[in-house]
Amino acid sequence: MKLRLFLVLFRKEVVERFRGMGVALCVQFLLYGGLGVAFIWFYMKFSAVYLGIGGDAAARFFELLSLSLAVLLALTTVGAAVSIVRSVRLAEDMRLFAALPVSPRILLAAKLADIVLWQLLLAAAAVSVFAFVPNGAEIPWYFFVLVILSLPALSLALGVILAFPVHALVRFLRGKFLFSFLMGTALFGALLYLYSFALGGVKELLLGGDLKYFFGEKVLRGIGLAARYSYPSSMLAQLLIGGRAGLYAPLTAGIVLIAPFVCFFLSKNFLKDALAQKPAGRSPRLTARTTRKPKFFALLTKEFVQIFRTPAYAFSYFSVAVVMPLMIYFCMSVGDSLLEQLLGVSCSFELSVFLTLLYSALTNVFCTTNVSREGRMFSVLKAFPVSAGQVFSAKIFLSMLTVSLSLFASSVAQWAANFLTFPAALAVFAIGLVFSFAQVCFATRYDFTHPRFSAETDGEVGEGDGVSLLWLALSLLLGGGLLVGKLFATLRFGSFPALYTVLFAGGVSLLAAVFSVFRLFFGLQKRYERFSGGTV
Amino acid sequence: MEAVLRVENLCKRYRKREKYAVEGVSFTCGAGEIVGLVGHNGAGKSTTIKCLEGMLPYDGGRVEICGFDLKKKPLSAKANFGFVTDDHAAFVRMTGRGYLAFMADVYGVPTRERKQRYEELETVLRLGDAVDRLISSYSHGMRQKICMMGSLMHRPGLWILDEPMTGLDPLTMRSVKEFMRNYAAEGHAILFSSHDLPAVAELCDRAVLLKQGKQVDTLSLKSSGTEGKEALEERYFDET
Numbered sequence: 001m002k003l004r005l006f007l008v009l010f011r012k013e014v015v016e017r018f019r020g021m022g023v024a025l026c027v028q029f030l031l032y033g034g035l036g037v038a039f040i041w042f043y044m045k046f047s048a049v050y051l052g053i054g055g056d057a058a059a060r061f062f063e064l065l066s067l068s069l070a071v072l073l074a075l076t077t078v079g080a081a082v083s084i085v086r087s088v089r090l091a092e093d094m095r096l097f098a099a100l101p102v103s104p105r106i107l108l109a110a111k112l113a114d115i116v117l118w119q120l121l122l123a124a125a126a127v128s129v130f131a132f133v134p135n136g137a138e139i140p141w142y143f144f145v146l147v148i149l150s151l152p153a154l155s156l157a158l159g160v161i162l163a164f165p166v167h168a169l170v171r172f173l174r175g176k177f178l179f180s181f182l183m184g185t186a187l188f189g190a191l192l193y194l195y196s197f198a199l200g201g202v203k204e205l206l207l208g209g210d211l212k213y214f215f216g217e218k219v220l221r222g223i224g225l226a227a228r229y230s231y232p233s234s235m236l237a238q239l240l241i242g243g244r245a246g247l248y249a250p251l252t253a254g255i256v257l258i259a260p261f262v263c264f265f266l267s268k269n270f271l272k273d274a275l276a277q278k279p280a281g282r283s284p285r286l287t288a289r290t291t292r293k294p295k296f297f298a299l300l301t302k303e304f305v306q307i308f309r310t311p312a313y314a315f316s317y318f319s320v321a322v323v324m325p326l327m328i329y330f331c332m333s334v335g336d337s338l339l340e341q342l343l344g345v346s347c348s349f350e351l352s353v354f355l356t357l358l359y360s361a362l363t364n365v366f367c368t369t370n371v372s373r374e375g376r377m378f379s380v381l382k383a384f385p386v387s388a389g390q391v392f393s394a395k396i397f398l399s400m401l402t403v404s405l406s407l408f409a410s411s412v413a414q415w416a417a418n419f420l421t422f423p424a425a426l427a428v429f430a431i432g433l434v435f436s437f438a439q440v441c442f443a444t445r446y447d448f449t450h451p452r453f454s455a456e457t458d459g460e461v462g463e464g465d466g467v468s469l470l471w472l473a474l475s476l477l478l479g480g481g482l483l484v485g486k487l488f489a490t491l492r493f494g495s496f497p498a499l500y501t502v503l504f505a506g507g508v509s510l511l512a513a514v515f516s517v518f519r520l521f522f523g524l525q526k527r528y529e530r531f532s533g534g535t536v
Numbered sequence: 537m538e539a540v541l542r543v544e545n546l547c548k549r550y551r552k553r554e555k556y557a558v559e560g561v562s563f564t565c566g567a568g569e570i571v572g573l574v575g576h577n578g579a580g581k582s583t584t585i586k587c588l589e590g591m592l593p594y595d596g597g598r599v600e601i602c603g604f605d606l607k608k609k610p611l612s613a614k615a616n617f618g619f620v621t622d623d624h625a626a627f628v629r630m631t632g633r634g635y636l637a638f639m640a641d642v643y644g645v646p647t648r649e650r651k652q653r654y655e656e657l658e659t660v661l662r663l664g665d666a667v668d669r670l671i672s673s674y675s676h677g678m679r680q681k682i683c684m685m686g687s688l689m690h691r692p693g694l695w696i697l698d699e700p701m702t703g704l705d706p707l708t709m710r711s712v713k714e715f716m717r718n719y720a721a722e723g724h725a726i727l728f729s730s731h732d733l734p735a736v737a738e739l740c741d742r743a744v745l746l747k748q749g750k751q752v753d754t755l756s757l758k759s760s761g762t763e764g765k766e767a768l769e770e771r772y773f774d775e776t
Contacts, residue, residue: 175670292650298641302627309629309670380625383589384642385615529610530593532550 002106009102009110013087014117040129043068047133055220058241063223065130065240069147069233072126073155076119080152080159081166083115088270108271112156112263119152127151130240140242143249147236150252153259154232160266167270177309184311185319192323196330295386299394306373307398313373317366321402324363325410328355332419343487349424349498350486352414353505354479356407356432361475363403364436365468367443370395372452379531388528392444392520399440400433407432427502435478435509439471441516448520448527478508540602540694540725541565541588541617547596548580548587557583558749561597563742565694565725570716572736572757573729574772575746581729582622584746585698588727589619602693615643618687622698622729624679632667632674632682636689643690650689657685660715661708676703684712688719695719697728701735713739733772737765747775 051060088111127148173180228234232255239248293301307313332355336348371378381391407429415425446467482501489496546561558580565571573581586592588599590610599606604613626635640650658667661681666674671682680703687695695716701709716739720726730736736743737757745753752775755768 292645292647293641295642295644298638302630302638305634306627306629376623376625377627379591380621382591383614383619385611386642387611529590532592 002103005102006106006110006113009107010113013110013114017114017118036125043129044132051133053220059224061133062237062241062243063227064133066227066230066234066237067223068130069151069236070230072123073151073158073233076122076151076155077158077162079122080115080119080155081162083118084112084156084160084163084267084270085167085170087111087115088267104268104271108264108267112260112267116152116156116260119155120148123148123151143239143242143245146249146252146256147240149256150232150236150259153256156263157255157259160263163267163270173311177311177314180311181308181314181318184315185322188315188319188323189326192326192330196334200334296390296394296397299386299390300398303394303398310373313366313369317363318402320363320366321406324359324406325413327359328352328410329413329417331355332414333417336419339487343491345487345490347483347486347490348419349428350479350483350501352420352424352428353431353501354475354483356410356428357435357475357479357505358472359410360403360407360432360436361439361468361471363406364399364439364443364471367395367399367440368447368467370399370440370444371447372454375453378451378453382528382531388525389521391528392448392524395444396437396440396520399444400437403436403440404433407436424498427498427506431502431505431509434506434513435475438509438512438516441513441520443467443471445516445520448531474512478505538567539564539600540567540569541571541727542600543584543588543597544599545597546584546587546594546599548583548592548594556595556749558587558594558746561744561746561749561751563744563751563754565727567693567723567725568720569742570720570726570728570740572740572743573727573746574731574733574736574743574768578748579746580749581746582698583749585619585696585727585729589617589696590614615690616692617694617696618643618690618692619696620680620683620687620698620700622702624676624683624703626671626679626683626686628672629670631670632663632685635671635682635686636667639686640689643692645690653689653691654685657688660711661685662711677705677708680704681708692724694725694727697726699730700728701730701732733769734765737768743768745771745775 047064050064051057053060088108127144131144173183227237235248235251238244239252307317332348332352335351335355339351340346374381410432411420411425411429414420414428415422420428482505486496486501542564544562546558547556548558549556561580561584563571573584575581583592587594588601588606590606590613599613601613602616604616606613627638630638636654637650639645640653645653658664661684663678663681663685666678667682671679674682680700684697684700687697700712704712713735716726716728741756741758743755743757744751745755753771755771757765757768
């Protein structure tokens with residue numbers, strides 16, 4: 001009976017991960033799969049370079065494994081902590097389970113089992129990569145299995161400890177919309193800085209062809225020390241290279257057996273609070289301006305408030321928009337000189353157009369929720385004395401305001417850094433704006449025709465992958481095509497006027513914009529009046 | 537009596553081949569009148585109300601609010617009524633006060649009148665300090681109250697409520713009933729749907745009885761005292 005109940009609850013948890021995902025799931029697999037393959041390729045290249053820098057090859061391999069496992073463990077621990085807080089403490093279904101005759105232990109076991117399953121799959125995929133690192137030594141398969149099993153066990157045990165401060169942080173940030181937005185954006189910016197640093201490294205690697213100067217004696221000594229003392233990953237790395245197996249194998253097996261119990265007992269407190277319906281934080285007191293605004297601005301304010309006060313929305317829209325100019329700037333700083341030095345062709349303008357189209361397509365992905373995020377209120381809005389044109393114009397206006405500011409900052413930064421001349425920066429801004437306008441209108445219309453309303457009153461919806469992918473593909477084709485065209489034409493014929501790029505990118509964007517605007521606004525009032533709901 | 541709401545032969549079906557969810561419903565609601573929509577679950581009360589509010593498109597018939605045809609002049613018609621949905625739908629990321637400001641903006645309520653309206657409604661519905669909290673943190677009853685307050689910010693000629701008594705505590709329920717009576721006495725029209733037969737009998741001048749989407753009776757309850765109440769209960773149980 002208990003096992004049956006556990007399986008029912010476990011199945012529910014697993015199924016809910018995929019709820020409402022069809023094509024989106026395949027797209028996600030493709031996207032993440034692509035990113036994974038790219039990362040593995042880079043990792044293999046790096047490993048080959050690192051193992052070949054000289055000195056003791058076995059020591060290099062141990063350092064590589066130990067530090068890779070440490071990073072992996074850190075990531076999975078943070079992932080486990082967030083999953084525990086989300087699925088055990090903050091899950092909406094807890095309200096229902098509090099009233100159902102379900103043993104809290106079985107419920108907790110099912111929720112943790114779901115987290116373990118995903119951690120296990122991730123660990124298996126990540127650790128398997130080590131088997132292909134060309135080090136010359138063979139790793140016994142049973143040690144591989146032991147390490148794969150130990151990673152989720154360790155990350156869960158550490159994750160549940162981390163879950164307490166994570167939950168405290170979530171409670172602290174509740175209602176502090178501006179603070180959490182700034183914090184999220186700063187964190188995102190910092191990650192981006194690290195990314196640009198890594199890109200810089202890749203550039204050096206490609207241009208110099210040698211990393212030896214980077215890993216001097218002092219650096220290697222530091223890495224060696226870090227690798228040796230980064231417990232417990234150094235222990236797992238030792239196990240993988242067959243060192244002190246007599247000690248580390250039983251120790252790791254012990255961790256695999258004991259860690260889940262530690263996690264289970266520590267997370268029981270979380271579950272108790274959730275089932276007792278203890279509030280996850282006090283609702284904040286906020287001030288609201290009550291001065292009179294025209295209808296359009298009232299709708300615009302509503303749109304802004306709705307996004308800004310939903311942390312996930314604020315991050316995936318405003319933070320991305322804030323960081324987009326930095327992203328373009330960093331990519332330009334790496335790509336511009338790289339292309340010039342590798343191929344001898346200066347193509348700053350085409351590269352800028354390509355990056356602008358690509359990153360604005362990514363920023364505007366959020367507009368695929370322009371209707372769906374309203375949920376039930378989209379139907380209710382029909383009873384207000386506002387026209388469809390006003391409702392949709394407010395949505396489009398807010399989207400365009402956000403992306404315009406972002407594009408403006410990006411163009412100014414590129415002009416100030418001398419990547420572009422003033423007319424070129426202006427052209428990039430204009431092309432990006434028209435392309436974004438087309439995307440926003442297209443995505444809004446698609447979301448209106450195929451809304452994905454949340455079942456919860458204040459539930460959140462994910463971005464529409466199909467439309468996002470279409471615009472990403474379009475930006476890659478248009479921007480990437482022009483960049484390749486420029487390189488090819490310059491190498492072959494000696495030149496490729498920037499005017500062609502402006503005409504082609506601008507022309508295609510303008511056509512897309514005309515098409516999208518027509519699609520959205522033609523017959524909108526009638527469609528709006530006919531609208532009677534959507535898929536949940 | 538001048539009809540604030542005129543419904544003529546209203547028909548609605550959700551899919552073309554399905555049978556009508558609402559068929560041939562006709563009634564009026566005059567100034568100063570309270571009309572109740574009564575019927576069992578699935579009788580078509582909420583569908584009728586959603587059609588009158590413009591949330592659902594209707595397939596046949598005519599709806600006129602304060603002289604404006606809902607299909608021909610939708611914005612003018614919508615500007616003349618306030619509504620409360622059965623699920624107390626509101627923009628939950630707004631604070632109560634922010635929501636009231638939004639509603640006042642949408643209906644064009646002058647700034648000088650807003651405070652006075654809010655104070656009037658606060659006396660009846662007593663939201664207290666919660667008005668400065670996010671609506672997402674409100675209880676069921678508090679959401680009901682903020683929706684009622686929002687719907688009355690522009691003092692509409694017609695007030696439409698879908699199951700208004702659900703979720704209210706007895707004290708608030710009494711205040712709301714009293715408020716409804718006073719609001720109607722000031723010359724406004726009220727239409728509401730309810731399962732609460734005593735409340736309908738107590739408040740309404742007339743009750744429209746629906747069954748399987750069709751209007752089976754219109755009962756006059758005005759000044760009929762306990763007779764009206766008994767007649768309503770009798771007809772209701774006969775039909776359901």
